[in-house]
Amino acid sequence: MRGSRVVLAVHFAVFVQCCSGYFNLEKENDCFCNLQGKVDECSCNIDTVDYFNNIKIYPRLKSLLEKDYFRYFKVNLKRECPFWEDDSKCSMRFCNVESCGEKDLPPGLKGAKNENKYTKEVNEQCSELNNEYDHLDTTLSEKAQKDIDLWNKYDDATDNFCIIDENDSDSEYVDLLKNPERYTGYKGKSARRIWESIYLENCFRPKYSSNLNLYIQNGILSELCLEERVFYRAISGLHASINTHLSAIYLLSDNKFGDPKGVWGPNLQEFQRRFSEETTNGEGPNWLRNLYFVYLLELRALAKAAPYLEKEEYYTGNENEDWDTQMAIKDLLGVISRFPDHFDEKIMFNGDKNLKYEFREHFRNVSRIMDCVGCPKCKVWGKLQTQGLGTALKILFSGKFDNLENTNSKKRFQLQRNEIVALVNAIGRLSTSIYKLDDFKNMLNNKGVNKNNNIFN
Template identity: 55%
Template sequence: MTRYTWHWILLVVTITFETVFILGDNFSSKIRDENKGCFCKLKGEIDDCSCKVETLDSLNNNKIFPRLNSLLSRNYFRYFKVNLKKVCPFWSDDSRCALKDCHVSNCPEDSVPPALVKNQKKPENKYAKKSNEDDSCEEERELGALDRTLSAESKEAFKNWTKYDESQDLFCDLDDESSADLSYVDLLLNPERYTGYKGASTRRIWRTIYEENCFKPQPTYGYEPKSFHSTKYHEPHIEDMCLEKRVFYRMVSGLHTSINTHLSARYYTPAINGFGQGVWGPNVKEFKRRFEPETTNGEGPQRLKNLYFTYLVELRAIAKAAPYLLQEEFYTGDSEEDEDVKEGIHELLHIINSFSDHFDESQLFKGNSKEALKLKEEFRNHFRNISRIMDCVGCDKCKLWGKLQINGMGTALKILFSGDTIGPQSTVNAKSKKTFQLTRTEIVTLFNAFGRLSNSIHFLEEFRAKLK
């Protein structure tokens, strides 16, 4: 070969190697980008647990989610008895959603079960004319309105429910049980989704929860959250905290993540230029805004992982209460439906009990007995405060689901620390009703709160597929 031939061969080889290098580098960059996305931490063991994310994905999406979703559509679980009129105990009502259509309309007394209208007082009119004429809130006004529709059959059934509840030897009363402002809400008519609730009031809710009621080291803050469902606080260095405080923080963070996931998955997109109707559906852009590292100071992926931690805690609570729940009547007065619900509960509990890698609550509050008792009381008081903060939420739909999920989490904690012993093999059952009892409201909130977490994990699969 001539010298020129070798020159051309060398040039072609050089170009080929450079091309391969560039393509390879682009491929590596793509891999790195994927590893830096929302889902970069959703793999391997869940923090402070031995269970893996992949295991829970399979358990939830293939076995628990479809069965639980079906159960929660039944009358026993779909009607939640709640007081949405309680006054915020921490500050005066300055909510962003102080609009008449964003709050519950008074029901005529003759349409409400007699047991619920005794001593009922009409609420004061707190809606200023200026608030009702605020055009900037038109979308919020529509999306935040609570649907209080109840069928005549349901109203009649509630009378029997009340008689049945009053005949039970209840363990304790929830805060609202004696209030005349209690009323039933149909959860199926009021799904957890985007409401447009935003502003200073929403920022105050989450800031108060994280700054004043979560155990954590002194954080460094990012920029302020833009809505009730979005916070940009840096994840604290929780590895510096004891296990109990880490558990508390991760449970709250997991709940917050679940709320954000539902709002992204059930997001309202208005009609374009007023033509046609707006649509509800998954919004990838909104999901990325809430969980991408770039928009959350790097903490979004960890928050997604905290969702799995909260799921594990509530899963363990249901497993521990299985003997008790297997004896529950799930009474609504419709014997056929009640039997179907019991059958569905039995099937669900069988699946949950067959899971072998539950959260181990026996690792909590160990060591010095006095210090452990003090920490446990502090743990309980912090949680009570968060439950009271839910009464400060200005949008009724947000308040409804916030109260339900916090009450459900509180019920889960009550179960975990009840019974003669705690730990993987411990249970609570119907034979110990003198020392342990669940009200109908507690059971309803326990399963619906767990249902929110289950739905969120199921939604993550949809977002994962859209972000590939």
Template identity: 55%
Template structure:
């Protein structure tokens, strides 16, 4: 009998049993360690379940919609010329305090575009103006410039210093119409003046939102001003610190004020996710190349339950609320947006982009559980009107605070995201009514208009929220 043969078999069998035993023991240790860690700290994602606050939409259904359908479509659309080029004024002075904290780091700088780099359709200065403004408003009488014959006069204006200060009755009536029109437009933020010489085009793909190293007193001052001076708070919390509202204290606020706070908190969370997901790592000692990528520690420092006194997970949950509000705005404005030309001068590109936008809006319209804006500003008409005006003014202040950001790249994306949110609010409170069935009519240009700047900001702002929810899923995998 060949004993050596059987001996070898027993040895191999023993090794397999031993290896399996070690593996099982290791798995048990990992499992118990994970369980122990979970029991000790709820982590970052402990509130990402159930319904979005003040809504009936489930968080998991919103994640499924975004990560599987919205994000891939939107990510592709925002790379197109119409959305990647935005005209912005980064030289506006801060209206609230002296700008003494200008960021000098190279990653804070913004690369602007030359005329040669722009698509044909955007080189025309009129392309940035409201293309419906002339059609929507009565034409004012023409006054001839010096040296030309006026339609109403027999002699040309010869003196170079001449300034015609007369206003016809027709013009006075037109001014009244313009005032009524401006008041009727529920604008929630201050847009840059398209005629300003400081307006410049920026390619967003060459200036992505990511961590630049801008930190310290300046950004803290921005957010403190937003939360302390412009967010609503319970009367007894007059001395509260930024972002210190708890869910319990939020219950003391009316729905409208909770909505305002959750939207701003969700925007703040989204920006912090971008900074964590596109974090600037120091240059390698071998290659000297800076790299950006996900930073688990940075994400946890901003959202972990223990590291944020229990508030971080709620900030993360507020992101889903902000997303839901802007999602509803896109659904409501779908009839209007589907009729836009998205003109860049490239016929093939423009037709393709319009087809892609209609496909995205189709997906959004099919989603069954949107935010219901008709719940806002109910009750006593006088009180509701006053609250709505206060809501509007608070948000307009926040849009002005964006000009106080010391980092140009941070200012660029701050302005875009606040303008996009302001455009979403403008849509929600316009149209043929309020509520799930209401829309913004595509044929009502006199009552509702969007400038190209507003459309570009709306889609890019929603794109930032979409990418944040997509990044949350990645961080959840990395930290599990």
């Protein structure tokens, strides 16, 4: 009996020695330690989202976002920061944006043609609405009609959760495929001030908390009501997604005498710095969970707006490509409709009516902060992703997108082209982030194999 104990002790000692590398790998892999179980505030499991996104959604979005309708985003890069004077600009050449000239655009986006097309659509819809109510009062004066038009425009504006650049005279088209989101070297005080302003001044925070960290510790989120938690998780998830992109397409070499465009690729060390428990006071894995939350929230917005989006023409002036885009959208929306576990917006705003107004104003401020970003390329992608999330919130909470199946959706409201472009690109960014998490997991596992070959054989 005693000899058996000695043998077991020896075996245990060998096991510990052989597996010490495994436990070290677990420490390195702690970014993913909380990515299991149900997504917070939702009913769907994380592994279900991984499978659904990586196999069904990501490949479709990747192809769709290469279509001309979605690759050109109109943005104002000249608007001044409304909150502070900032002379700290990104000095790296990779911060610059390659804008589109008239000759670079699809025929349907050139000059006033595209604006006229959408303006005509809106006017026709307004005429249809007016005709419906002509029997009620046909004696409105010209001034009264103008006042009603102004009221309608005001009502539409109050439904928006973000500032939209599309109609600004200083706005210009940017080709998103030629200006991909990636690490540009924009960091330091200027970049930190952006997130400080978002988290400390615009996120709801526990009333009696003395914690002045940028983030809210996951353990005290329960002190917030559901709507406040949703706001924080959405912002945190967006932030996590952006940090994942920057780690996945990182500037590995800036040798001007080699590749003038730089050498880009995944940076595992940077990813671990941004998300490991050790470097984030234990919060990094929770931020990645919030990425899954905002993904499900925006996915629900696409599903809810499907009856409207299926009727959109996706007009660029190229008839064949426009038809292909319509078919690709219908295919994507069909797949999303068969995924039942999106975020449920009906549980929101059933109590305090002022909370919805406060929620919307906080997010509008977040969209204004994007004008303070000192890196032009970062500003493009910051504006696009906040506008995409803002459009999702508008679809979910404005009330105008309810019961679309029972109404002529083209008659009741109008999403601007930029809102549709931002919405689909934003879910594309979140989808890519979740897909890239698998790449980082594999990199960590391969790192473990190389270090401790005897464990994984």
